[in-house]
Amino acid sequence: xxxxxxxxxxxxxxxxxxxxxxxxxxxxxxxxxxxxxxxxxxxxxxxxxxxxxxxxxxxxxxxxxxxxxxxxxxxxxxxxxxxxxxxxxxxxxxxxxxxxxxxxxxxxxxxxxx
Amino acid sequence: xxxxxxxxxxxxxxxxxxxxxxxxxxxxxxxxxxxxxxxxxxxxxxxxxxxxxxxxxxxxxxxxxxxxxxxxxxxxxxxxxxxxxxxxxxxxxxxxxxxxxxxxxxxxxxxx
Numbered sequence: 001x002x003x004x005x006x007x008x009x010x011x012x013x014x015x016x017x018x019x020x021x022x023x024x025x026x027x028x029x030x031x032x033x034x035x036x037x038x039x040x041x042x043x044x045x046x047x048x049x050x051x052x053x054x055x056x057x058x059x060x061x062x063x064x065x066x067x068x069x070x071x072x073x074x075x076x077x078x079x080x081x082x083x084x085x086x087x088x089x090x091x092x093x094x095x096x097x098x099x100x101x102x103x104x105x106x107x108x109x110x111x112x113x114x
Numbered sequence: 115x116x117x118x119x120x121x122x123x124x125x126x127x128x129x130x131x132x133x134x135x136x137x138x139x140x141x142x143x144x145x146x147x148x149x150x151x152x153x154x155x156x157x158x159x160x161x162x163x164x165x166x167x168x169x170x171x172x173x174x175x176x177x178x179x180x181x182x183x184x185x186x187x188x189x190x191x192x193x194x195x196x197x198x199x200x201x202x203x204x205x206x207x208x209x210x211x212x213x214x215x216x217x218x219x220x221x222x223x224x225x226x
Contacts (some may be wrong), residue, residue: 002158033214041209043158043201043216102148103214105157 004093004106012112017078021109025072025093028064032067032074033103037088049074078111086113118202126196132189134220136202139183145206147178149187151198152219158201161187192224206219 005024013019025032034046045058049068050099066076072093078085088110092103119137126132129184138147148163162176166187169176175188189196203218 035216037212042218045214045216088155092157102160102190103158104152104160104164107157108186 003075004076004091004104005108006089006091006109008093008109009107010110010112012114013081013083014114015083018077018082019081020075020077020093021089021111023074023076023091023093024089024105025074025111026095029093029095029104030072031094032068033071033094034074034076035090036060037082038086038106039064043090046076081113086111087096117215118204118217120200120202120216120217120220123223125223125225126189126192128194128224128226129191131226132192132196132222134186134187134189135184135204136221137184137200138202138204141182141204142151142206145204146207147176147185147195148203149174149176150201150216151152151196152201153195153198161200192222194224194226196222197224198222 004026007022023032029051033048035043036046037043046060047054047066048056052068063079067081068074088108090105090108094103127204146163146165149161150158151161152158162171162174164176165177178185199219199221201216207216
């Protein structure tokens with residue numbers, strides 16, 4: 001099975017711009033979660049989508065948004081970029097089950113805001 | 115989701131067992147213990163998870179205390195490639211969704 005893929009892998013944007021990141025989950029996985037990782041804050045949960053619906057959300061401002069498509073692929077968008085948004089953005093997919101479910105992470109998109 | 119406490123860093127000699135502890139004293143009865151690791155600049159990698167019984171797979175063993183307030187991840191024969199940050203997480207596993215809270219993890223250095 002192919003793993004979780006994220007595009008693009010690297011991105012440089014300017015303050016005030018917006019950005020869209022894409023995540024393709026493992027085939028058959030319907031849950032996609034997004035995380036932001038920075039040296040200062042570590043890995044922080046952004047949101048989780050399942051069957052095109054956002055089920056859970058972390059403590060991030062409304063500039064961070066996402067969506068999921070019917071094929072389970074997901075995108076996240078950050079508007080009005082700030083320098084502090086520079087981070088590694090990770091997505092993870094899983095197939096929720098009754099006995100516990102592990103998440104499989106993609107390689108991440110490294111966003112640099114200048 | 116319950117919080118976890120891990121030592122910030124540990125050393126281990128190559129070929130020896132690495133025992134990584136995790137404290138989760140506020141764990142609830144329906145929360146699982148999960149372990150992930152992250153090698154520099156890569157996405158975290160799932161290692162193992164368990165509810166109350168000890169678990170073993172091809173990568174590691176997970177020992178959970180009887181009161182479930184702590185656990186230990188064991189890498190039986192550590193190699194240099196096991197140098198990574200190891201995260202212990204507790205989380206309800208259900209079909210109703212979840213949000214995973216990662217702590218700072220333990221930075222394991224495997225030395226030759």
